[in-house]
Amino acid sequence: MSLYLKYRPKDFSSLVWQEFIKETLKKTISEDKSVWAYIFCWPRWTGKTSSARIFSMALNCLNNHDWNPCLECDNCKSFLAWKMTDVIEIDAASHTGVDNIREEIIEKAVFQPNIAKYKIYIIDETHMLSKWAFNALLKILEEPPAHVKFILATTEVNKVPETILSRCQRYDFSKITKNDIKSRLDFIAKEEWVEADPEAIDYIVKNSDWWLRNAISLFEQFIIWWKISFDFIKSNLWLVSSDKIEEIINKILNKDRKIIHEIKEIQDSGVNMKLFFKDILFNLRDNLIADFSLWNEKTSNLKLLNLLWEAFVKSKNSFDEILPFFIAIITFISGDSLIEEKIITKKEIWWEIKKTDTKEVIKKEKIETEIKENKQENVDLDDAFSIFWDEEIIISEEKSKLENTNTTNFNIELLFAELKKEWWKAFLNLAIKSSETFIKDDKLHIKAKTKFNFDKINTIDNITLLNQKLIDLWFNYQVKIEM
């Protein structure tokens, strides 16, 4: 028998979670409140069948000390032996669901229970019932025989008609918490005489997606020689240690491009890559959830988490399960180049200012207007200024260096050589070569011989480029295009 079935809770005291609901249910029995129907609403695998069965057992228990099923009386015993004919379980999701409703409820509900106090119908996945079945159910809920009780269970309460809901006492179950799963695993370990180290339990809980059923079956897989150790899990699944995972995450967040090679090496060493990326995902998720107050500082964590999550979904349909994760990480890291592009735009604005206002110190207002005119609304001003000022310092340092080394002599060939590097500007190079060029008032005058050449040279793009090259080479020259 699997551990999950073996440790399926049998009474309220072994149902270790949903404390509030448990206590309320016990109270309804103790006060003998005449409610005919209950509806249990829950996310999947929150102990639904267990709770419904325990509750029906408690309702029929002959001893009922503390309103917990005694597990010893005739009714409890026959229930545990699957011989209790007065508790009828119907799965609305199955094809027989409709027939069962007709046969069991409509035709048989009126008869007295065989041995127990109540005839109890547990209807699982109630929301799957047909319209016809709901109507039949409603009919009986309007005038229920005193010996009948209904426990309706559903994972999608919004699909259950309001008319049904209004006749039921509703219980909303919550998902089992991480700590509840942990303590349940600890309990099972103790019962099974298994020694389990806390790091191993932590790892299992994390990888169960917080579902008790998953946690218990994972736990079961790792019981070897009555021992569960994280080292064993690690070597068996080819896992990467949690310290290493954190180190890798930090490198990705810091956009360290070398991380791609490092991950490739990890892959080549035989690590289980799906679990590796799952570990990264869980780590990011826990990190984000752990401290909401640092939310703003963690937007890049969220971005990475999102990309990896998408990769996780894509990898299920991918011919190469791991490729989407690599793509996600590369996308995250090279997202940076988008920011670099923005800086280039800001630089261009700066060059435009320089062009018209060479020797003046750039005023804050001027940049502001320029940015507005260039419709760079998304540019963070402070950010932009800091770049401009930094640039200013670098340029003036460069300038003094150049002045000191006396390399300020203009040489048009140097400019041509420099322009050659921009191969897509080959025509500009040719057009300048066929024009007259001379230096006057710290300006490089380019006098085009034809209108065609003048138009080709005289574009904002070209002027920006030429000014940039002139600054790079000699600093103190500006370009002036004429005809």
Ligand SMILES: [Zn+2]
């Ligand atoms: Zn009993």
